[in-house]
Amino acid sequence: MSGAAADRSGSPDLSRYYTQKIKWAACEGETEAMAEAAGHAKDVRCGKVRVPIDYAEPGGGDVEVAMIRMKSSGSGEPRGSLLLNFGGPGGPGVSALAGSQKEFGFLSKDYDIVSFDPRGVGQSDPVSCGDLGTDPLDSGLGEQSDDPGAVLAELRKAAKECEDKSGPVLPHMGTVNVSRDLDVMRQALGDKKLNYLGFSYGTRLGAVYAAQFPKKVGRMVLDGVDTLTEPVAEQSLATAEGRQTALDNFLEWCTGNAGCVFGTDVRAARDGMVKLIQDMDAMPLRSMEGEEFTGQDVVGVLSQALYSRQAWPALSQALGALLADGDPRALIRMSGGLMGGVDTDGPRVDVPMDNMSAALMAVNCADDPDRPDAARIEKEVGKLRTEFEEASPVFGKSMLMPVLLCFGRPAGTDYIRERVRDVKTPKLLLVGTRGDPATPYRWTEETARRLGSQAVVLDNKGDGHTGYLGSVCVHDKVNGFLLYGETPKSGSSCPVDPKAQE
Incomplete structure (x- = not known):
């Protein structure tokens, strides 16, 4: 028995998950169409892996995690798989890789490139908040924010709507569980070590995996580093x-x-x-x-x-x-063709239109142990609304909702904040971009300090969210690390790309 199947004395038997094999077949539907549009449909295959909804009680039902593989283009045997997570939380990896194979073509010389829809996302038992729609503010909460009692009633209604529409996977969302799913995927792919490239939220997932399964970490790159500590x-x-x-x-x-x-x-x-x-x-x-x-x-x-x-x-x-x-x-x-070509507004087969926003809220709430009570919400909702609108008159409204909608849900885990630190893994490459609009550079520095001496920081002086797809220098250094084990000196930097400024 390997991995999480026997990671603690007396833990539930997970052997049936750790002994499964993935049956790869031609992709279908939207995934096939995206791969054809990218000109590489013949090079990809789709499959699924089963994971328990609840790792503490694996007899309580499964989630089928959708996966996609771009076979190595090299003439010899690949070194194994390289798993990608494109971020979110809530971003579907299957459609992302289907539409962006050429961006990872160089890495496919040595690796099978693999991505997946995390539990609750895309084709993997997608969660939804139903009538709340793709923007929960459409429910009227935004207009009622000056009435604390109405806010609380709307938040309780929103939490119940999400619970009703999402099914049994909703209480078991969160990065700690997705990390365990990642280890099941590693084993099902036949890899002794996890080689991994995570973007944005995918860096949080990679860091959690490094803490949970340090002996299973291979070559890991975290690009656009997320916070592990901030509420x-x-x-x-x-x-x-x-x-x-x-x-x-x-x-x-x-x-x-x-x-x-x-x-x-x-x-x-x-x-x-x-x-x-x-x-x-x-x-x-x-x-x-x-x-x-x-x-x-x-x-x-x-x-x-x-x-x-x-x-x-x-x-x-x-x-x-x-x-x-x-x-x-x-x-x-x-909204398609950006960061992996994910078409968030196009038609989806059996995937609710609000899935990305619903999954984002579910994961962020599950990862955060802080949960304000009703009295605090009543007292602070007006202040919060003003603070977010002052921070951004354009984005403040939408960014406030993931905060308010954690009310009414159980408090999340403290594992990430308390235990993801001082990992005992091979060297990890962390890429931080100075002009990143989503993950500020200080998060890269903070996360590197938490992860300890194994974290190597590459300072990208450019703009944009993440560095691999926007900087030739970052692209080359990440490829060198993943393909050849060439580790940059911690604190080395990449200059602004002249072409990016044109």
Whole structure:
């Protein structure tokens, strides 16, 4: 018996999970279509692995975790698998890899490249909050925020709606369980060690795995390093501030170029963006099929597009079409093709439209042991709303919701905050980007200190969320580490890419 099957005396028997083999077959549906659009459908296969809903009681039912594999392109035997997590929490890895195989083609010379939809995400028993929709603020909570009693009632209703629509997996979301799923996948793939590349939230997952299974860690890269210590409220506030800074930088760039739809005045452009979102929340656009496109939908696209400076020209054109002609199609298309090509707004087979936001809330709440009581919510909700709106008039509203919606859910684990530290693993490569709008560079430094002497930091001086797909220097150093074991000296840096500033 290996891995978690016998990690503690008297632990439940997990041998049936650790002895399974993955049956790979041609991908179907949306995954197949995305792989064909990327021009590599013949190179990928899909499969599933079973994991227990509850590791403490493995007889209580299973989750089938959807997986995808891009076979190694090398002529010899691959060194094993390289598992990818594209972030979130709530990001589906199957569609992400299906649409972005060329970005990992160099790594596939030595590895089978593998990704997966974590439990509760995508094709792996997706959670949902039902009628709350893709933006829980649509429930009316935003308009009632000045009435603490109404806020509490709405939050209780929201928590119950999520519970009813998500099924038995919801209480067992969270990174500690996904990490254990990751170890089952490692064994099912036939790998003695986990080789891993995690982006954004995927760095939290990698760090937790390093703490839970230190002897099973192979070569691990954490890019766009998440916090292990800050509560949900502080994480969300930092993200709102980072995204607002990225938006301000985009608008400064846009107004400095001919043809910017917002004109040439930066302050007016900022006011114009806020007004656009407010107007579209009040009067959403409707497609021919009757579907609404709201201001918060614009915020969602901005949140993705601002992760990459290379996306700014396309974003400027898409916003121009929206403002000039009331045509959101280019903006909607931008939600695909970013960070792995995940199409968050396109049709999904059996995956609720709100799955990403519902999964994000479920995981972040499960990972956070802090849970304010009703009295504190009543006392502080007005203050929190003001604080988030001041941090970002554009992103504050959407970033406040993951904080408030933890109310009504059980308190999360303290494992990450208390026990993910001083890992006894091989060297881990941590990549932090100075201009990252989602994971501030200080989180890279803080996480490196917590993980201890095995954490090697690569300082990327550029902009954008994560470094591997946006910096040639980071790309080369990560490839060198994963393929050849070339570990950069801790504290070494990568300069700003000249092409990224054009």
